Each structure stands twice: as structure tokens, then as C-alpha cells.
Amino acid sequence: MSLLVVGSLALDTIETPFGKANEALGGSAVYISVAASYFTAPIRLVGIVGGDFPQSAIDFLNDRSIDLEGLERIPEGKTFRWSGKYHYDLNVRDTLFTQLNVFEKFDPKIPDSYRRSKYVVLGNIDPVLQRRVLEQIEKPRLVIGDTMNFWIEGKRNELMETLKFLNVLIINDSEARLLAHEPNLIRAAKKIIGFGPKILIIKKGEHGALLVTDNIIFSAPAYPMENIYDPTGAGDTFAGGFIGWLAKSDDVSDENLKKAVIYGSAMASFCVEKFSIEGLKDLTYLKIQDRFRAFKDLSDF
Amino acid sequence: MSLLVVGSLALDTIETPFGKANEALGGSAVYISVAASYFTAPIRLVGIVGGDFPQSAIDFLNDRSIDLEGLERIPEGKTFRWSGKYHYDLNVRDTLFTQLNVFEKFDPKIPDSYRRSKYVVLGNIDPVLQRRVLEQIEKPRLVIGDTMNFWIEGKRNELMETLKFLNVLIINDSEARLLAHEPNLIRAAKKIIGFGPKILIIKKGEHGALLVTDNIIFSAPAYPMENIYDPTGAGDTFAGGFIGWLAKSDDVSDENLKKAVIYGSAMASFCVEKFSIEGLKDLTYLKIQDRFRAFKDLSDF
Numbered sequence: 001m002s003l004l005v006v007g008s009l010a011l012d013t014i015e016t017p018f019g020k021a022n023e024a025l026g027g028s029a030v031y032i033s034v035a036a037s038y039f040t041a042p043i044r045l046v047g048i049v050g051g052d053f054p055q056s057a058i059d060f061l062n063d064r065s066i067d068l069e070g071l072e073r074i075p076e077g078k079t080f081r082w083s084g085k086y087h088y089d090l091n092v093r094d095t096l097f098t099q100l101n102v103f104e105k106f107d108p109k110i111p112d113s114y115r116r117s118k119y120v121v122l123g124n125i126d127p128v129l130q131r132r133v134l135e136q137i138e139k140p141r142l143v144i145g146d147t148m149n150f151w152i153e154g155k156r157n158e159l160m161e162t163l164k165f166l167n168v169l170i171i172n173d174s175e176a177r178l179l180a181h182e183p184n185l186i187r188a189a190k191k192i193i194g195f196g197p198k199i200l201i202i203k204k205g206e207h208g209a210l211l212v213t214d215n216i217i218f219s220a221p222a223y224p225m226e227n228i229y230d231p232t233g234a235g236d237t238f239a240g241g242f243i244g245w246l247a248k249s250d251d252v253s254d255e256n257l258k259k260a261v262i263y264g265s266a267m268a269s270f271c272v273e274k275f276s277i278e279g280l281k282d283l284t285y286l287k288i289q290d291r292f293r294a295f296k297d298l299s300d301f
Numbered sequence: 302m303s304l305l306v307v308g309s310l311a312l313d314t315i316e317t318p319f320g321k322a323n324e325a326l327g328g329s330a331v332y333i334s335v336a337a338s339y340f341t342a343p344i345r346l347v348g349i350v351g352g353d354f355p356q357s358a359i360d361f362l363n364d365r366s367i368d369l370e371g372l373e374r375i376p377e378g379k380t381f382r383w384s385g386k387y388h389y390d391l392n393v394r395d396t397l398f399t400q401l402n403v404f405e406k407f408d409p410k411i412p413d414s415y416r417r418s419k420y421v422v423l424g425n426i427d428p429v430l431q432r433r434v435l436e437q438i439e440k441p442r443l444v445i446g447d448t449m450n451f452w453i454e455g456k457r458n459e460l461m462e463t464l465k466f467l468n469v470l471i472i473n474d475s476e477a478r479l480l481a482h483e484p485n486l487i488r489a490a491k492k493i494i495g496f497g498p499k500i501l502i503i504k505k506g507e508h509g510a511l512l513v514t515d516n517i518i519f520s521a522p523a524y525p526m527e528n529i530y531d532p533t534g535a536g537d538t539f540a541g542g543f544i545g546w547l548a549k550s551d552d553v554s555d556e557n558l559k560k561a562v563i564y565g566s567a568m569a570s571f572c573v574e575k576f577s578i579e580g581l582k583d584l585t586y587l588k589i590q591d592r593f594r595a596f597k598d599l600s601d602f
Binding site for chain 1: 389390391484485486487488491505507508509511517518519520521522523525526527528529556559560562563597598599600601602
């Protein structure tokens with residue numbers, strides 16, 4: 001089934017205790033699209049880059065059969081850049097710099113050929129822009145949104161309005177607590193479902209993920225990782241695997257949502273095994289199925 | 302199968318955002334024994350109390366068929382007291398006071414009738430005392446030990462010696478990282494297994510628990526709790542449910558260890574629903590089975 005992905009494309013400079021990546025391909029739209037491309041087609045990307053965006057990155061996205069008609073290029077502008085440094089405890093990171101560049105003026109325009117996309121993922125961008133995307137789409141089957149502390153604290157009212165139009169919200173545990181003003185995660189989840197999205201996924205990093213709907217609570221384990229090289233993009237990769245599986249199976253039942261959470265977790269586990277998007281480059285459907293089964297072994301009793 | 306429990310008996314004064322308990326029955330040996338008493342018999346308790354230990358507490362332990370021959374009473378002494386205050390976020394607590402009283406001179410003496418206990422739980426006491434207990438036991442089938450930051454930091458060498466005699470170590474995630482000097486939990490777990498105990502359980506509070514052996518890693522979910530009234534004793538109750546199930550089934554295979562982790566988690570979820578040991582007072586085997594099944598629903602996909 002058709003999948004529309006809107007978000008950032010970035011050049012990331014990342015330092016972890018295990019190494020360094022310089023101006024590597026990144027950004028939410030990239031991680032989401034690439035992860036989803038192992039499951040479904042067509043994938044339609046909407047984003048913005050500068051004249052300095054490398055041809056090798058374009059080639060890679062083309063190779064993954066990602067439709068770039070919606071990719072806006074500003075020849076005289078510079079691509080969004082982010083730099084972060086992870087500590088020995090990889091749960092802690094410092095942002096070294098954020099250069100929004102062309103991304104500052106991003107105003108997503110959805111090409112005509114994208115307007116009937118059945119599945120939509122709104123990466124972590126201004127909630128006003130997320131809504132503007134939805135105004136340009138005709139009756140999608142499922143809309144998934146991501147957000148972050150920056151918008152929860154800085155544009156709360158706009159975000160609350162956007163939440164009404166989402167079917168699925170994917171956030172992490174600290175964001176859920178902040179959004180609901182509630183330290184208990186289960187109460188926070190139920191409160192957030194009351195805000196609009198009937199399906200909530202709370203990512204808990206090394207502790208796995210929770211799926212909460214009106215009918216079920218599902219607890220997905222985290223894949224036991226001894227070597228996490230670079231956590232960048234894990235959350236977006238989760239979203240890509242999750243929506244990729246849903247779009248492929250075209251089934252949004254509670255039981256299939258659970259499977260989608262496991263596929264999302266599996267893709268995220270591949271992502272963090274290498275730097276940047278390297279861990280998502282040479283996967284096969286067989287490798288992904290093996291990891292899916294490893295999650296079953298991990299939690300079955 | 303016979304189960305020996307060594308640990309503290311205490312009078313706890315607890316404040317949480319939901320209420321207060323004054324000099325309520327507590328202590329590791331109490332929570333472990335009471336939780337295990339829903340699964341197996343006989344349960345043999347070794348601990349120490351003062352002349353002020355209430356008769357109602359003795360009656361309650363007798364009602365749960367817990368053998369108190371090993372309970373030392375010092376008529377002129379006072380019972381161990383602990384007081385803690387939990388914050389709005391129940392993961393954070395302040396110790397208001399600790400009065401060791403008779404517990405300061407605790408030197409566990411194992412009655413002759415206890416020496417052939419098949420299963421042994423060493424609550425969180427000085428690792429030197431834990432070893433002294435084991436010297437008085439004849440060939441137990443399984444020895445489980447608990448410890449804490451205080452001993453990991455303060456008596457590391459003694460603890461490392463004790464670890465060699467444990468089959469199972471139950472600790473929480475921050476203790477595991479501290480013990481192994483390793484932030485990655487999976488690597489920490491493997492390192493700790495190298496220290497002696499071939500079975501390691503890492504409790505992660507609201508994120509569930511990990512079981513790690515030479516052969517498997519098992520991730521148990523946490524029961525989704527909207528109302529946690531008092532987290533005191535949850536860890537000991539987990540240990541009691543865990544060992545209770547193992548002693549009942551007399552099977553320490555990896556598959557049965559997984560079930561034991563779920564029974565431990567189930568008992569802990571009952572514990573925190575009420576103050577002190579109230580949540581463990583009126584359980585039935587049917588209620589426990591229902592909660593076990595709820596854990597299955599929670600993690601099955």
C-alpha cells in the first residue's frame with residue numbers, strides 16, 4: 001500500500017564512545033522511508049534539502065525505490081545539519097549544534113501524485129506543518145505522528161489540535177509523561193488517547209515499547225544489544241518498520257498492531273548496530289524475519 | 302519442597318502521595334516468606350526481632366503456615382525500624398530514618414530442623430552473614446541471594462566471595478551496572494554470571510525484569526499499574542513468588558525459570574496495590590493464576 005513520509009533530511013555529525021561519523025545521511029524522513037522500504041511500496045518522500053545534499057544520498061534513496069518527487073531542492077541553500085555526542089552511557093547525549101538551514105523555511109507541498117496515499121507518517125516537525133500536510137491529503141487510512149519535548153513545551157496548543165487528526169502517536173516515555181502531566185506511564189497513556197490518537201506507542205529505549213489502544217496494552221521487549229554503536233535514528237527507524245508492516249499487511253487490527261510494534265523494534269535494533277543508516281543498508285527480508293522470531297523467543301513463556 | 306528464608310523483620314513507617322502507614326509489618330524475610338507461602342510449604346524463617354514485635358504479626362505469619370522456630374526474640378531489644386517517603390514519581394524515595402536495633406547484631410543461627418532445606422533465599426543482608434548461613438546448610442538444591450548498593454560499594458570483596466556460592470542473584474538494574482562496572486545491561490549481566498551465579502535476574506521496576514542464564518535471555522513485562530500505592534517490599538515479594546514457584550514445581554529448567562519470573566512479577570504487582578503487606582494478605586491461588594494469564598496477554602504476539 002502507498003505510504004507518504006514527511007520529515008527532515010539531514011547531514012549528521014555524530015560522536016559515540018565507539019567512533020565518529022562526519023556529515024552522514026540522516027533525518028527523520030530518511031530513517032522512516034528506508035526502514036519502511038523493506039516492507040512496502042510505493043514510498044513517497046516529502047522533505048527539503050540544499051544544493052550541497054550529496055548525489056550519493058539521492059542515489060541510495062532511489063536504490064531503495066523511494067519516490068523523491070516530493071523532495072524540494074534549494075540549490076542556493078544548505079541542508080539541515082545536526083551534530084551530537086553520546087556518552088559512555090548511550091542514553092545520554094549532548095547536541096553539539098543544530099543548523100536548520102533550508103529546513104527552517106520548510107513548508108511541505110504534497111505533489112498531486114501523493115495526495116491519495118493510504119498510509120501517512122508525519123515525522124517530528126512543527127505541529128502546524130503536520131496539520132498543513134494533512135489538509136493536502138485525501139482520506140488516508142492511517143495517520144501516524146511523532147513529536148518531541150520541544151513542541152510539547154513550546155507549541156502545546158498547536159500540538160493538541162494536531163493530535164485530534166492522528167490515528168497513531170509515537171513518542172518516548174519522558175515525552176508521554178510531559179504531554180500528559182502524569183508520572184505514571186499507564187495513566188499518561190490513557191490520558192493521551194483521550195487527546196485524539198486512538199493508538200499510542202511509547203518507546204522506552206533499552207526497555208522496549210508499549211502499545212496502548214482502547215482495548216489492549218501490549219508490552220514489547222527490547223532486543224538485548226551488547227553493542228550499540230549509534231542510537232541516532234532508532235526512534236524513526238522504529239516508526240518506519242511499524243508503518244511499513246502495517247502498509248504491507250493493510251491490517252490495523254490490535255493483533256496486527258502488536259506485530260507491527262515488533263517489526264518496528266526489530267528494524268530499530270538493526271539501526272543501532274552501526275553508524276548512521278549503515279545498519280539499514282544491506283538487510284534482507286529473511287534477516288528481518290529472523291530478528292522477529294528472536295523477539296518471540298525473548299518474550300515467550 | 303522445603304524453603305529457608307533468611308532476612309530482616311521490620312516495622313516500617315511509610316509515606317507515599319496516597320497515604321501513610323505507621324510501624325507496619327515489613328522486612329525482606331517477611332515479604333519473601335509471605336509471597337512464597339502461596340506456593341509451597343514448609344517455609345522456614347530465620348530472623349531477629351525485639352520484645353516490641355507485635356503478637357498480631359506473629360499470628361499473621363503463623364496463619365500463613367510460616368515456621369518461626371528460627372525467629373530469634375530479644376525481649377529487652379527493639380525491632381529494626383525503617384521509614385521512607387516516596388515522591389509523586391514513585392521511583393524516587395527518601396529514607397527518613399533507619400534504626401537497626403536488634404538487627405545490628407543479627408548472627409543467623411540455623412535450627413537443626415532447617416539444615417536440610419532444599420531451597421534457600423538469602424535476603425539482602427551483609428554478604429558475610431549470607432555465607433555464614435550457607436555454612437550451616439546441607440546441600441541445598443538452589444540458593445538465591447539478594448544484595449544492594451550498600452554492600453556492592455562497601456563490602457565488594459566479601460560480596461564477590463559470596464557470589465561464588467549463589468545459584469541465583471536477584472538485583473535491580475542500577476545495582477547490576479554498579480556490580481559489573483558496565484552501563485550496558487546485557488554486558489553487565491554476562492559479566493555478573495562470570496562472577497558465580499549462573500542465573501541472574503535483573504529487576505527493572507516499571508519496565509519489568511530480565512532473566513539471564515548461560516543459555517537464554519528472557520524479558521518479562523511489567524504489569525501495567527495505574528495505581529501504585531506503596532512500592533515497599535516489591536523486590537522481596539518478587540523473590541518470594543519466584544522461589545515459591547520453583548520450590549513448588551521443583552524444576553529449575555530454563556523454561557520453568559521463565560514462569561517463576563512471571564509468578565514473581567505477579568506477586569509484586571499485588572504487593573504494590575496496597576500499603577505494607579496488605580496486598581499479600583487475602584490472595585488466592587486462582588487470583589494469582591488470573592494475574593499470570595494477564596502477563597501472557599500482555600506480552601503475547
